[in-house]
Every structure is written in structure tokens, then in C-alpha cells.
Amino acid sequence: MEQSIYINNLVGRHVGLVRISLILILFASVAQFASFGLIQAHVVSFYGAQQEDVSFALQIAYVGIITTLPIQFRLQRYFNTRSYLLTALLTGILLNMGCLFIHDLVLFSILRFLIGVVTCIVAGCILIVIFTTFSASNRMLAGVSLFFSLILTCGVLIGIGASWVVLRTNWTAVYYGLIGLQVMAILLCICLFKPRQTTKAYPLYQIDWPGGALFMFAAAAMLFVMIYGPKRYWFADATIRNTTIFAVVATTLFLFRQASLKRPLIDLSVFKVGKFIFAIFLMLLFWGIKDSINLIYGYAASVLGWSSADVVNSGLYNIAGVIIATIIAVKMIMVNKQHLPKLLLVGFGVMSFYHIWVYTHLTPDLSFADLCMPIFLHGFACGLLFVPVSVFCIGSVPQSTGMTGIVVCTYTRFIATLNSIAGFYTLQLNYNQLFKDSFLSKLIPEEGTVTQRQELYKGLFVSKGYTTGEAMGISNMLLAKSLGIQSQLLTLRVIFLIGTVLMAIVFVILLGFAVINKIKAARLNSVTN
Template identity: 25%
Template sequence: MKSIFKQWVPEWLIKLILFSCLMPSMVLFFLPGANVEVTAGYYGSQPSDVQFLIILFYAGFVGFYILERRFFLFFPVKQYYIIFNLLQILNCYLMYRITDITWVYGLRFIQGMLFASAVNLSISMIFSRLNSERAKEVSYSIFFGMLLCSSPFNSFVTAEFIDSFNFDELYLYAALAFLPGLLLVFISMTSIRHVKPYPLFSLDWPSCIFFSGLIIAFGYMMVYGQEVYWFWDAHMQLALGIGIAFLVCFVLRQMTLKRVYIKISIFSNRRFLLGLLILYMMYIERFSLSVSNQYFLQVLKVDPIHLSYMQWFNMLGIIIGVLCAMYWILAHRSVKWIWILGYCFLLTFHQIMFFSFESKGNDYYFWIPLCLHGIGVGLIMVPTILFTIASVKPHFAVSAAAICLAARYFGYTCSIGLQNFFKLFESNQHQQIFQDYLQRNNVILQTYFDKEATKLLENGLQFREQATAVKLVTERVKNQSFVRYAMDYYELMSFISICILIIIFLSPTLKNMYKKLKQNIVSPA
């Protein structure tokens, strides 16, 4: 693979080319969620629609992942880099020009498909630069470390842009971000083929469509289910019916095809299922951080720019966790204790935040839990994926990698569904309880109103001080309801961490599974 670059290209420039081709695609991943209110306002939509935009990108990545390998094997590396970079530039330009969110939904799904191309090609190129004995572990650590950092890094990069420029201009700058990597590819790469091209016939588009339709239907239900009271709504019933139909069609197709899209038989492997459970639960806990971010914004009144600075502590934790996990994997440490340590960090994060949620506070107290969360996620991610893929036979590794990707998708979408449930149901329950005490005959409340009204008069308000005091109390009730919702959610996350730790402790075969990890050949992502 090294000869794909021209002789004059130094090693540092090769790495720069690889990262310059991958990073813009990663930034696009969570770009709509960098500032949900701004995105929703620009498209004239709801915050739930912004969540769905991120899910569609993820669904494109998951659904196209296996089919993309056929294109990866067909095109020479240089031409393939050029093709998907040009398509990404075109897609970003269309996102810049189009304001109708209905069309944006389709463009986001296509962005996810192109991201699958960038991932497969870039991680394979990173793998080719490393010593063969440790190439898989290091390349996976580099890629997944970047992927874990993409959300906080994206918030940091785009926060000031969103504050200083129109939202649509972000996609114009995103299109320009692909140009340096494209130019470097033109200059430094040759058009050499390393494998015989596999013709693009008999592409299994039906399986890709069935699988993509299934995961999109599930993501749709997780985003919009709670706000329309789930299956009381006709759209939810339709989404459920479509999801079940696609699932049945996909499974039946895999049972009848000679060359299947995904090997269904790998689900009979108990070690593989345990790895999926660990990965799925970790992704639910990973995105519990968004509740803390909402708390910083809504209750502590931290502006998005300063919130993006706080995310550096989470990124620092991720880097520490990934590096430690990579070191222990290369040193052949037991994956069982890496998992235990990672979930202990996540449990500690949720417990610290549970007791730190208050209606008032200072943002600089929270750098330690943010760092702990990053360390926990970084410790669990790479060992779990390597372990899960290595738990199956080598010729099932591609299917195992695809299922791991789907497990991460389902973990992310379920975290959105859980948060929407707690936010829309539990928060309203708490607010209703608080309002039951806010009666005019409540002497304590009336005394508080008088105190607030007097304070407003002393600070210069000359009229309607009582009405303003009522608004202040209403705002505080809303914040207190959010605090209670956040505490309930983190209590659930703590319970999940404890259950997973018990499962890991009681699993008798983890030592043997780690031996399998050392012996098996792990396929590229």
C-alpha cells in the first residue's frame, strides 16, 4: 500500500492527507446538533427534527457500510478518494443552498453513506502505515478515538462560527474543508491498483434498502415517539409497521441468499452477544453527557461558546482512556478488567453529577466529572469492538463489524428515546407536583413573592413587580423540574452501570474470550 504515494512524499505528509480526508466528514456528523436552537430556527423546524437529521447521517453510515466494501474493492484508491470527496463537496453545497428540511433529510442520509466510504478507506490506509503486529489495535484506536472526540470537537469548532456567521455558511465552509485533502490526493497519490478489481455486478441493493429502512424507522420512533404518545399516533403505527416489514424481508432474504449481506448465524454466539451488550449500553451512557450539557445551558446559563470550551475536558478524558486501552491491549491485559475500570469511571461520573445537580452553581466545578466520563468511554470503546469482532470466526468478521456499528446506532437512538421520555414525561410530572404547592393561600409562597417584588423595586423596576416576580418563580420551577429530570435519568444510568458491572464480574468465559482476541484475525472497520 505504501507505493500508492509518490516517492517524494514524506511520512508526516501522508498522515496529514489521511486525516484531512477524514476529519471534515467527522465534523459533518454532529454539525446540526452543535446548536440545536439555531439549526431548528434556520430550517423552521422543531428540536426533534434536528435530532432526526443526526440519526439519518448515522443510518446512512450503518446501512451502506457493507455494500460500500464492494465499491472500495472496485476503485483504485486515488480515484476513490477523489470521487467521494467531490460528492461530499457537492452535497455540502446543496446543503448550503437548500432550506427545505424535507430535502435536507435525504442529503443527510447521503452524507452518511459517503462517510462510510471515508471511514473504510482512511482506516485501511492508516492500517497500512503501521507495523503488522499491532496495526489493527492502533488503527482502531486512532479512528475510534477521533470518532469519540468528533462531537465535543465539533461543538468547539462550530460554536463561534454559529455565533458569528449565518448557519447555512457552515456548510459552505465544510465544502471548502474538503479541498485541501482533495488537492493533496491529486498531487501525492498514484493510480496503482493493489488488488484485482471486483466487478460491480449483483450489488445487493435490496438488502441495503431493507436494513436502512429498518434502522431509520427505529430512529424515527425513538425521536418522535414520546412527544406524540407513541402508538396513539398514526405515524408511529406506520413507522412500526414499516420497520417490522423491513425486518422480516431482510431476515428472509438473508436466509435464502447464497452470498448474504449479514451472517445471521453470528447471533448464536454468546460471546459475541455479550460484547454487543457491553457496546450497546456504553453508547447509551456515552450520550448521557447531553443531559449535563443541557443542564449547563438551561440552568447554569452557560453560553454555547463557553460550553464548547468545557468539552475540552471530555476530549482530554477520551484521549487518556483510548491511549490507556490501547496500551493494555498491546500488553495483553485482560479485557474484563478494562471493561470494569471503564464502567467504574462512568458510574462515578453519573454519581458525581447526580449529587451536583442544583438550581445554581459554577461551571468550573464540573471539569473532573467531564474528564471521568471521557476516560470511561475511551477505555470501553476499542477493546469492546475488537473483542466482539474477534469472538466470531474470521470469515464472519465483516458481518460482526457491521453488527457492532448497528449496536452503536441503536445505543445512540435509544439514548435519545430515553432522554425524550424523561424530559417530556418525568419533567412534566415533577413540574405538576411543584405547581400543586404554588397556591395563593400558601403563606410561604406569598412571602417569597413579596420578597422578590421588593428586590425588583430596589433594582430599578418601577411597575408590574408582582407579575415579574411570578415569572421568576415560574422560571425557577421549570429549572427545578429539569434538575429533577436530570437526577432521575442519571439514577437510571447509575443502575445500568451497576448491572453491567455485575454481569462482567459474573461472566466465567471472559479470559478465554480474550485469548480468542489475541489469536483471531480482526477485519478492518
């Protein structure tokens, strides 16, 4: 590693140690953002709120991240990195202490937004520093792979610790773990970074604070619409209609402001690059459909009755798939960047196979071993796709646009997440109701299967000492539960079939582009010869 403007000379001699330390600091920061993904039920019971209220409070942290990101890249060049990180990490400790004692959901949401800001500051700094630990030729590929792979797997990794905590003590003890991680990060920062940077602070010119405020309100409004919209029948609710109008107006004003400023937060010229638009389209599809793994985890918990520890343990297979495939993808791209289209093809092919496997094999009695393979396949597909799609997006924009490529990719991730939350919920709601209505229309006394099942249940419970009336009531309850499980299974099968079709369409499009490029290259060679 060349002499760094960030890392002190004593530690800088050991590149591996520097990278491990940076990963640990990044993990400590991202952990507070992703810590409640697998224990939301505990958070819901703690605040006595609806599921969507807690979902909004947890996701508002992402609004803090995407609002701060374009500003963060400028602030880092002005402040001393060590002092900047230490201030952010100390603020994170105070925010987690606040969350530990606050029981009001509104205040919790505000603190979560600020946690998103702190997460962005630390993660943005570490991303830039990680870049400097690699040679110029491999900087973007290796840095993006290392950084975003941790982002991709952090949710499950921190979920392991969170599930261990909730099984042994009050879930709020998770905050003590998060504070401990940040204390560790502070100590690493003190040992790792130079007290004073050798470069001159970059002037802070005029930062578009009004534009940042517009974007913040627009993103928060969009989050509100996508979280609460499916529960309130979308535009049938006046609040959803008004919030949507506000989001559209605020977004329009933000884009108009960015187009008219000399130093905008994002350079809108990137949207004139067709290759970048196509890359964003792939990223939207990838991030939107990859969240189908949450349906598997939900199925395992609700239908199969797995504990949170079992769900987290199954997620380890997903992480293994991500790590193995990421290493393969990075190695192949380093050897030859022409492998990138092939990785995209194989990645979407594996993702399509994962969806079709779930569609054809989903039953009410799958074992842990049965689900390990599709969970691993999902992680493997994500590992094959994440690095190539990210490199494709960032590499498609001119270098003159600065960090706009990374910023827009983060915006895309946010939009895809909201689409998956609202889309999967709406699909489950509609298809569940459709299948329940279909089943209920067939549940008539004259239907032999229903009568046989009722008599079977009733005879079983009468033999256990229940009265005839009690046995009939319990048998009806079991029938209703069986009806709900069957409706949910059929719903999941339909959703995974839709995912299969979408992935297959993307695969065919990419295959078509590959064939066309091959033909063009062959014609060019023939003309040259």
C-alpha cells in the same frame, strides 16, 4: 510500513506523515456528518421547523452511513481507491453547496442522507488504508483505536469551529468551512495515493441491492419512530403505529433475505457466537448511557446560562479524558490482551462514579470549574471503554465473516443512539411533569415559603419603580421559572441515578465473569499439575 498497494512510494517512507494525512482526510469527511450537534438551535431557526424535524434531518445521515457500509467494503476492492475517494469528496462539496442554498427541510433531509453515504465511502476507505499502515499483529487494535477515537471526539472538535462561526457571522458559513476541509482532503488524496493500484480489481459479483434498499427503509422508519414517537405519545398516534409495523416488516424481510443469500450484506452466523452477543450488549449499554453527557451540556446552557462557546470549551476536557484513557487502554492491550476485562471493569466503574457524582452534586449554581471534573471523568471512562468494547466485539467473530463485525457494531451504535434520544427525552418529559405536579400541589396561599418568596420578589420590583400589579406579575413569572429549574434538576438527578444503577449492574456482571474465569483457570492448573 511495508510497501502499500494504496500509498505512493515517495510518501510511504514516512509512516507518521501518512497517518496524519489519513486522519485529516477522515476528519474532513466525518466533520460534515457531526457538524451541527452543538448548534441545532441555529439550524432550527433557519428552517423554521420543530426541533424533532431538524433532529430527524440531521440523524438521517446515519441511515446513509449504515446502509452504505456493507456495500462500501465491496466497492472499494473494485474501484481505484484514489479515484473513488476523489469522486466521493467532490460529491461531498456539491452536497454541502446544495445545503447552503436550500431552505426546504425535505430536500435538506435528502441531502443529509446522501452526505451520510459520502461520509461512509470516505471513512470506510480510510479505515482499510489505516489498517495497512500497521503491522499484522497490531493492525486491528491500532487501526480501530485510531479510527474510532476520532469518530468519538469529532463532534466536539468540529463544534469548536462551528461555535466560533455562529458567534461571529451567519451559521451557514459553517458550510464554507466544511467545503474548505474537503478541498484540503482532495489535495491530500492526490499527493498520498497511487494513481493506479498494482492489484487486480476484485470482481463485483452480485451485490444485494434489494437487501440494501430494504435495510434503508427499515432504518429510516425506525429513526422516524424514535424521533417522533415521544412527541406523539408513541402508539397513541396512528402514524407511529403504521411506521412501526413497516419497520418491523422491512427488518424481517431483510434478515430473511440475508439468511437465504449466498453472498449476503452481513453474515448472520455471527449471532450464533455467545461472546459476540455479550459484546454487543455491552456496546449497546455503553453507547446508550454515554450520551448522558448531552444532558450536562443542556443543563449548562439552559440552567446555568452558558454560551455555546462555553459549552464547547467544557467539551475539551471530555476530549482530553478520551485521548488520555485511549492511550492507556491501547498500551495495556498491546502489552497483554488479558488486560481487556480489567479495562472494561475500570471503565464501567469510572462511568458509574461519573453518574453518581452528578447525582449528588447537581445544583442550580455550579461553576465552570465544578463541571470540568465530571466532564473529564466521562471522557476518561469513554476512552477506557471504547477501544476494549470495540476490540471485544470485532475480535469475537470468526475471520471468515469478513467485515460483518464492524458493520454490526455500526448498526449497534445507531440503535443505541436512537434509544438514548428517545429514552432521555421520555424520561425528562415524564419526570419533569411528575415533579411539577408535586410542586404545584404544595403551592397554596397558606404555604409560608411561597408567600415569603412572592413578597420578596414583589418588594424588590416595587422598589425599582414597578407598580404593585406589575411586580406581582413578574414575581409569579420568576416563581414559575424557579419551579421549572427545580423540576429539571430533580429530573436530571433521577436519570443519573438510573445510569448509576445500570453501570453498577454491568460492573457486578463483569466482576462475576472475572471471578468465574479465575476459578476455572485455577482448577485447570490444579488438574494439569
